[in-house]
Amino acid sequence: MNLLELQGVHTHIGAYHILHGVDLAVPKGQLTMLLGRNGAGKTTTLRTVMGLWKVAQGRIAFAGKEIGGLATPQIADLGIAYVPETMGIFADLTVKENMLLAARAARRAQDMDEARLKWIFRLFPAVEKFWNHPAGKLSGGQKQMLAVSRAIVEPRQLLIIDEPSKGLAPAIINNMIDAFAELKASGVTILLVEQNIHFAQRLGDTVAVMDNGRVVHAGTMADFSADAQLQQRLLGLSL
Amino acid sequence: MSLKMDVDWKPLLLVPALALLALPLVGSPSTWLTLTVAGLAMGMIVFIIASGLTLVFGLMDVLNFGHGVFIALGAFVATSVLGAMGDWTQSQSILANLVAVLPAMVVAMLVAGAVGLAFERFIVRPVYGQHLKQILITMGGMIIGEELIKVIWGPAQIPLPLPEGLRGSWLWGDAAVEKYRVLAVVVGALVFGLLAWTLARTKIGLLIRAGVQDREMVESLGYRIRVLFVGIFVAGSALAGLGGVMWGLYQQNVIPQMGAQVNVLIFIVIIIGGLGSTTGALIGALLVGLMANYTGFVAPKVALFSNIALMVAILLWRPQGVYPVAGSR
Numbered sequence: 001m002n003l004l005e006l007q008g009v010h011t012h013i014g015a016y017h018i019l020h021g022v023d024l025a026v027p028k029g030q031l032t033m034l035l036g037r038n039g040a041g042k043t044t045t046l047r048t049v050m051g052l053w054k055v056a057q058g059r060i061a062f063a064g065k066e067i068g069g070l071a072t073p074q075i076a077d078l079g080i081a082y083v084p085e086t087m088g089i090f091a092d093l094t095v096k097e098n099m100l101l102a103a104r105a106a107r108r109a110q111d112m113d114e115a116r117l118k119w120i121f122r123l124f125p126a127v128e129k130f131w132n133h134p135a136g137k138l139s140g141g142q143k144q145m146l147a148v149s150r151a152i153v154e155p156r157q158l159l160i161i162d163e164p165s166k167g168l169a170p171a172i173i174n175n176m177i178d179a180f181a182e183l184k185a186s187g188v189t190i191l192l193v194e195q196n197i198h199f200a201q202r203l204g205d206t207v208a209v210m211d212n213g214r215v216v217h218a219g220t221m222a223d224f225s226a227d228a229q230l231q232q233r234l235l236g237l238s239l
Numbered sequence: 240m241s242l243k244m245d246v247d248w249k250p251l252l253l254v255p256a257l258a259l260l261a262l263p264l265v266g267s268p269s270t271w272l273t274l275t276v277a278g279l280a281m282g283m284i285v286f287i288i289a290s291g292l293t294l295v296f297g298l299m300d301v302l303n304f305g306h307g308v309f310i311a312l313g314a315f316v317a318t319s320v321l322g323a324m325g326d327w328t329q330s331q332s333i334l335a336n337l338v339a340v341l342p343a344m345v346v347a348m349l350v351a352g353a354v355g356l357a358f359e360r361f362i363v364r365p366v367y368g369q370h371l372k373q374i375l376i377t378m379g380g381m382i383i384g385e386e387l388i389k390v391i392w393g394p395a396q397i398p399l400p401l402p403e404g405l406r407g408s409w410l411w412g413d414a415a416v417e418k419y420r421v422l423a424v425v426v427g428a429l430v431f432g433l434l435a436w437t438l439a440r441t442k443i444g445l446l447i448r449a450g451v452q453d454r455e456m457v458e459s460l461g462y463r464i465r466v467l468f469v470g471i472f473v474a475g476s477a478l479a480g481l482g483g484v485m486w487g488l489y490q491q492n493v494i495p496q497m498g499a500q501v502n503v504l505i506f507i508v509i510i511i512g513g514l515g516s517t518t519g520a521l522i523g524a525l526l527v528g529l530m531a532n533y534t535g536f537v538a539p540k541v542a543l544f545s546n547i548a549l550m551v552a553i554l555l556w557r558p559q560g561v562y563p564v565a566g567s568r
Contacts, residue, residue: 088456
């Protein structure tokens, strides 16, 4: 069963026609990798799902419900968390305040789900270590950990994450891979945009590859990983 | 790398630095004290007016050039409320006077807030994200507002005398410090304290601070930032109404164009402070108030452009104001 489905989605940004009929399925409980060269339309696809760009044509369904015309907060309310490519960290707020904002039911830090916080601290120890520090002063990897922690501070059905490995050191990427593997094991559905093919291959269950505003390939990651020619053709990779 | 929460003290030192710099220029310490209290009082009133405007811009990138109409509205409402409470305003008791001023402030805030709600809905909302249209339509809204004030209260200047007990001065040594100016400083400090507490200690405050930095991310977390913005707009309009009462009593008369006159000052203040920063707005307002009073005494001809010169000097030092707001814009 697919948790998220896009059918023939077109998106315009100003005068530019970016998405040209995207068809994408994200199966429930799996980690779907959205791959593609720079400018293929991956980030625009994620932003369109979140309602940050308007759908010009086509339909987007989440858990069987049409969400194409909804405002961003309504889409988030349905149980979708989004981590943008820029991470969206509130630099002037502390790590604690960033987390408190994402924990919508909590009015104070003490109201946050303690067991869930402990789980997050185990996944990303830096979040606990720098709890009372300004988020703007964290390193790139620590900010990414905070951004993902913020997305999971409340139980969500779908996590949408844009390029979590971008600009990170290999050791931090390995830490991220372990964390995503545990998140996946917890049953949450994940849609991940990634440029790092090794990251994608280690985590992905299914894969969709975009080019020129369309999904040009969809299937299992195992099949995609086994087909070097396909990778070369779609991503320009030689593995 | 230090990860401690750094406090940027330099802007905070600007206010005492300006005051100390003025002391040798003014000469007499008692005159300097009188001017300083007058400058702080003026600054606090300007801060009350500007605090809402800076958050409106910071949160939704809206340039509201019509903010001044709420100042005039608040002041005119005060003339009606205080006019109806003659027994209380003419009493020698400061307590009785405050009992009259308080409802004038509350009614002015309620009326300005209600008009602010309509102003946001019908004038600002259709032009979100379009700066040029925002400037034109909000200025147009202010002109219409001024004309409506003339329809209700008449076009002439209306006196707004201070209640009896708030007139005159206290003598501190050789220095005469007007009672009303002390009251203005106290009210301004209370407003700043309330705003600072709300922003630092409440979830709404957290949302405002986050929204000023990256409103798209706040929406992605599931918060309806437009609802928050309407609330800020209404609160900002109500504060401008309160500032209007204070400004009217400071000037002791009101005219329908008073909002447009103060508008220039409040834009200087929020630009000096850093668009979206409440603490920056306070510092900007105090600097503007002190500068206006010192130059008015030392070199009256310079006073006309002293605040513009102050803004230019600050922007040469910090091009985004004394407390730039980190954000995506």
